[in-house]
Amino acid sequence: MSGKFTKSMARNTFYGGTVFFLLFFIALTFDTTAGLPKRDHRVNITEKVAFGKLVWEKNDCIGCHTLLGEGAYFAPELGNVYKRFGNNKQAIIAFIKSRPVNGIKGRRSMPQFNLSDKELDALAEFLKWSSEVNTANWPPNIQG
Amino acid sequence: MQYQSQAVSKLYFMAAIGLFVGQILFGIIMGLQYVVGDFLFPEIPFNVARMVHTNLLIVWLLFGFMGAAYFMVPEEAETELYSTKLAKVLFWIFLVAGALTIVGYLAVPYATLAKITGNDWLPTMGREFLEQPTITKIGIVIVALGFLFNISMTVLKGRKTAITMVLLLGLWGLAVFFLFSFYNPDNLVLDKYFWWWVVHLWVEGVWELILGAILAFVLIKMTGVDREIIEKWLYVIIAMSLITGIIGTGHHYYWIGTPEYWQWWGSIFSALEPIPFFMMVIFAFNMVNKRRREHPNKAAMLWAMGTPVMAFLGAGVWGFMHTLAPVNYYTHGTQITAAHGHMAFYGAYVMVVLAIISYAMPLLRGRAAANSDKSQIVEMWSFWLMTVSMVFITLFLTGAGILQVWLQRMSDNPLPFMVVQDKISVFYWMREVAGVVFLIGLILYIISFFVGGKEEARA
Numbered sequence: 323m324s325g326k327f328t329k330s331m332a333r334n335t336f337y338g339g340t341v342f343f344l345l346f347f348i349a350l351t352f353d354t355t356a357g358l359p360k361r362d363h364r365v366n367i368t369e370k371v372a373f374g375k376l377v378w379e380k381n382d383c384i385g386c387h388t389l390l391g392e393g394a395y396f397a398p399e400l401g402n403v404y405k406r407f408g409n410n411k412q413a414i415i416a417f418i419k420s421r422p423v424n425g426i427k428g429r430r431s432m433p434q435f436n437l438s439d440k441e442l443d444a445l446a447e448f449l450k451w452s453s454e455v456n457t458a459n460w461p462p463n464i465q466g
Numbered sequence: 467m468q469y470q471s472q473a474v475s476k477l478y479f480m481a482a483i484g485l486f487v488g489q490i491l492f493g494i495i496m497g498l499q500y501v502v503g504d505f506l507f508p509e510i511p512f513n514v515a516r517m518v519h520t521n522l523l524i525v526w527l528l529f530g531f532m533g534a535a536y537f538m539v540p541e542e543a544e545t546e547l548y549s550t551k552l553a554k555v556l557f558w559i560f561l562v563a564g565a566l567t568i569v570g571y572l573a574v575p576y577a578t579l580a581k582i583t584g585n586d587w588l589p590t591m592g593r594e595f596l597e598q599p600t601i602t603k604i605g606i607v608i609v610a611l612g613f614l615f616n617i618s619m620t621v622l623k624g625r626k627t628a629i630t631m632v633l634l635l636g637l638w639g640l641a642v643f644f645l646f647s648f649y650n651p652d653n654l655v656l657d658k659y660f661w662w663w664v665v666h667l668w669v670e671g672v673w674e675l676i677l678g679a680i681l682a683f684v685l686i687k688m689t690g691v692d693r694e695i696i697e698k699w700l701y702v703i704i705a706m707s708l709i710t711g712i713i714g715t716g717h718h719y720y721w722i723g724t725p726e727y728w729q730w731w732g733s734i735f736s737a738l739e740p741i742p743f744f745m746m747v748i749f750a751f752n753m754v755n756k757r758r759r760e761h762p763n764k765a766a767m768l769w770a771m772g773t774p775v776m777a778f779l780g781a782g783v784w785g786f787m788h789t790l791a792p793v794n795y796y797t798h799g800t801q802i803t804a805a806h807g808h809m810a811f812y813g814a815y816v817m818v819v820l821a822i823i824s825y826a827m828p829l830l831r832g833r834a835a836a837n838s839d840k841s842q843i844v845e846m847w848s849f850w851l852m853t854v855s856m857v858f859i860t861l862f863l864t865g866a867g868i869l870q871v872w873l874q875r876m877s878d879n880p881l882p883f884m885v886v887q888d889k890i891s892v893f894y895w896m897r898e899v900a901g902v903v904f905l906i907g908l909i910l911y912i913i914s915f916f917v918g919g920k921e922e923a924r925a
Contacts, residue, residue, distance in 0.1 A: 329694055332701035333628070339709040347712045350731065354659070354724055362655035362723045372652035379592025379650075380580045385513025390722045391799030392658065393594055396500070396512050398883035399799060423508065430503030430884070433511045435577070452654060458729070460721035462796060465880045 361456040374448025377441045386432070388466075390457060396430065399466030404446075404453040406464050411446040418442060467829045469540040471547035476830045477557050478533030479823045483912065485526035485564070486816075490905050492519040497898040501891050514571055517597040521571075523811065524595065525564045530819030531640075531676055535617050535633060537826045538683050543624025548616050556612045563605045567598055589650055593661060596647045603647055610641040628697035629679050629686075632704060636675030643667045655723035666715045669815075670739065670781075674707040677777070677818050678746070684770045684825050685750065690758035699749045706742035714739050717789050721798055729791035736789040740782030743814075746774035763828065763836035765845040765914075769821035772853060776813025784809055784860065796875050801867030801890075809860040812852075820911075827915070838919030845914035851907030858900040866893035 359365070378384075383400070384393040390401040407413040418435070419442065425431035437445065467473065496515045498505045506515075540547055547553060570579045576592070583599035585591045590600045598606070614637060621630050646663040682700040686693055716732025719725075750771055761767065784806040788797040797803070824845065828837045836842065873886045881889075 327698070329628070329698040329701065332698045332705065336701045336705035336708070339705050340712070343709055343712045347715065350713075350716075351659075354719075354728075355656070357725050358655060358723070361725070362653055364653050364655075367652055375652060375654060375657075376586075376589055379589060380577045380585065382513045382517065382576045382592050382597060384592065384594045385516050385576075385597070386511075388799040389654070390658065392718075392722070393799070394513065394516055395799065395801055395804055396516075425504045425507040428502065428504055430499070430512070430887075431507060433508055455655060455723040457721045457723055458726050460795060460798065462875045463880045465874050465882055 363451075363454055363456075366451055366454070368447070370444045370447045371451045373441075374444035374446070374451075377437065377445045378448055381435050381437075389452060390455070391460065397432065399461060400449060400452070401455075401457065402453050402461060402464065402466050404450045406466065411443075411450060414446045414449060415442045418445070467832075469546050471550045471553075472537050472540050472826075473830060474547070474550050474553040474557070475533040475537035475826060477554070478529045478536060479827060479830075481557070481561055482526045482529035482533060482819065482823070485522050485529065487908060487912070488568075489519055489522035489526060490901075490908055492516075492522065494898070494901050494905060497894070497901045500887075500894040501898065510572065514576065518568055518571055520595055521597060522568065525560075527815050527819060529560070530815075530823070531637070532613055534676075534680050534819065534822045534826075535613075535637065537822065537830075538633065538680070539617055539620050539630055540624075542627045542630045542683070543621050545620060545624035548619035548623070552612060552616050556609050556616075559605070560609045563602060563609075567602045570599065571597070588648070590648055593650070593657070595665060596661070600648075603644075607641070607644065610644070614638060614641060627693070628700060629683050632675050632682075632700060633679035636672045636679060639672030639675065640668060643672065658722045659719070659724060662715055662718045666718055667712070669811075670711040670714060671708065673815065674711065674742070675704050677773075677814055678704045678707070680818050680822050681746070681750065681770065681773060684766065684821055685753045687825065688759075688761040688763070688767055688770065689753045689756065690761075691753045691756050695756075696753060699745075699753075703742050703745050703749060706738075706745060710735050710738040710741060717791075717794065720791050720794055733790045737786060739789070740778065740786050743774065743778040743782040747778050750774045761835065763825060763842070765837070765842040765849070766821060766824035768846055768849050769817055769824050772849065773813065773817040773821055776809065776817055776853060776856075778813070779857075780806065780809030780811070780813035780860070784864075796871050797867065800870050800874075801863045801893075802871065803867075805860045805863035805867055808863065809856060812856045817853075837914070838917065840919035841914050841917035844910055844917050848907045848911035848914060851910060852904050855900045855903040855907060859897050859904065862893045862897040862900060866890045866897070869893070 386394050386397040388395065388399045388401070391399065403414060404411070418432070418437065421432045421434045423434045492515050495506060495510065496512060496519060499512050499515065536547065536553055579599060580591050583601050585600055588600050590603055591597060617637065618634060621634060643664055646660050649660050651657050678700050682696050685691065686696050713731050714736035716728040717736040719728035719732060750773075754767070754771065788794050788802050788806065828835065837845070869890045870886055873881050873889060874883060
C-alpha cells in the first residue's frame with residue numbers, strides 16, 4: 323500500500339466503518355421487527371404452538387431436518403411438511419408415531435421418540451403454523 | 467518462549483488437538499450414515515453424531531483461540547500474564563464442562579438431557595450449534611468472562627499493540643454475541659433472526675478479527691517485516707470484513723419470514739465479503755516476499771500461507787457461489803451449504819489455529835525455533851493430506867448439491883427429498899473416502915509431534 327495511507331487512517335476506517343454499519347444494522351433490525359407481525363402471523367402463536375416449538379427443540383429435530391432451510395441436510399425440509407402432507411395434521415402425527423424402534427435395515431430412519439399425544443398434537447400444530455409464515459415464496463416447490 | 471506464563475497455552479493447544487480428533491471421528495460416522503442409513507442406529511442417531519461433530523469443532527477452536535491469546539498477549543504486551551493460575555483453573559473447568567456435555571449427548575436421549583439439566587426453566591436447547599444445555603451455556607459465559615478478564619488485565623498493564631487490540635475486540639465480541647443464545651422466543655422467525663447474531667456475527671464477524679490478529683502475529687514473527695506495515699494491512703482487512711460482513715448477515719434473512727428488502731442488502735453486501743479474504747491472500751504473499759529472515763519453521767509458514775488461500779476459496783468463492791438471493795432461492799438448505807461450511811471453517815479457522823500451534827508449540831517445548839526437519843516433513847505431509855482431502859470433500863458435496871438442486875427444485879417433475887438422496891449417493895461415498903484421507907492426515911499431524919531428530923538452529 324502507498325505511503326500516503328497511514329496506519330492511523332486504516333485504524334480509523336476500521337472503527338468508523340464498523341460503528342457506522344453496526345448502527346445501520348441495528349436500524350434495519352428495528353425496521354424489520356416493526357414490520358414482522360404481518361409476515362410471521364404471530365397472532366396465531368397459541369400456547370399449543372409455543373409448546374410444539376419446545377417439543378421440536380427438546381428432541382433436536384433440527385439435527386437431521388431443515389426448517390425454513392436451516393438445520394441439517396440429512397432429512398426432508400419441514401417448513402412446508404404440513405402442506406406436503408395434504409394440510410393434514412393427523413398424517414404428520416401418524417408418521418412420527420409409526421417410526422420403528424430399530425430403524426429400517428440399511429436406510430436412514432427417524433428415531434422413535436415416544437412422544438405423548440399432547441406433544442404430538444402440539445408439534446404438528448407448530449409445523450402447521452410454520453408452514454403459514456410468509457417466506458417470500460420459498461421453498462420453490464412442494465418437495466421442499 | 468519469552469515469558470514463563472506463555473507456557474499455559476500448551477495445555478489449551480493439546481486439548482484443542484485432542485477434541486479435533488473427536489470431531490473428525492464423528493464426522494466419519496455421519497458421513498457413513500449418509501449412505502448406510504442404519505449405521506449405529508438407534509444407539510447414535512444422526513442428530514446426536516452431528517451435534518457432537520459441530521460442538522466439538524466450536525469448542526476446540528475456542529480452546530485454540532484461548533491458547534493463541536495466552537501465547538500472543540504476553541509477547542505483545544511485553545509482560546507476564548495477569549494470572550497463570552486463573553488460566554489453568556479455567557482450562558480445567560472448560561475441559562470438564564465440555565466433556566460432560568459431550569458425554570451427556572451420547573449417554574442419554576436428548577430430551578432426557580434437556581429434562582435433567584432444567585431446560586424448561588430457561589429453554590435454549592435444540593437449536594443448531596446451540597444444542598448445549600442451558601447450564602453449559604452459563605458455564606461458557608463464566609469461563610469466557612474469566613478468560614477475558616485475565617487477557618484484558620494483561621494488556622492493560624503492558625504494551626498495547628494493534629494486534630492485541632484487534633484480538634481483544636474479537637474475543638470480547640465473541641462473548642457479547644454469545645449472549646444472544648439465551649434469547650429464545652416462542653416466535654420462530656424472531657428466534658431465527660437473533661440466532662444469526664450468534665452464528666453469523668461470530669464466523670463472518672468477530673471471529674475474523676481473531677483470525678486476522680493471529681495471522682498478523684505469526685507473519686510478524688516469521689517474516690520479520692516491519693510491524694507498522696503488517697498492522698496497517700490488518701486494519702484494512704478487518705475493516706473490510708466488518709463493513710461487508712455486518713450487513714452481509716442479510717443473506718440469512720431471505721426466506722425465514724423477514725422482509726424482502728433483505729434480499730437486496732444481503733446480496734449486495736455479502737457479494738463483497740470475499741474482498742477481505744482476497745486481501746488476506748495478497749497480504750500474506752506480499753509479506754513473505756518482503757521477508758527479512760528465513761525462519762526455520764517451514765511447516766508453520768505453510769499453514770500461515772495456506773490459511774488465507776483456503777479461507778478465500780471456502781469462505782469467499784464457495785460463499786459467493788450461493789449468496790445472491792436468486793441463486794440462494796434454489797440452493798438454500800442443500801448440500802451446497804454443507805460444502806461451503808466445510809471448506810470455510812477449515813480454511814479460515816482450523817488452519818489459522820494449526821498455524822499458531824505450529825509456530826508456538828516448538829517454542830513451548832523448549833526448542834530454539836523449530837522442530838527437526840524430519841518432524842516438519844511429516845507435518846507438511848499432514849498439511850497436504852488434510853487440505854487436499856478437504857478440497858475433495860467440498861467438491862463432492864458441491865456435486866451432490868448441484869444434482870440435489872436440479873432434481874428436487876428445478877426440474878419439471880421435482881422428486882421427493884429421499885428419492886434424490888438415493889440418486890446422489892455416489893457423491894456421498896466419495897466424500898466419505900476423502901474424509902478417511904483427512905483422518906489419515908490428522909493422524910500424521912499428531913505423529914509429527916513425536917518425531918525426533920536434530921532440531922533446526924535459529925536462523
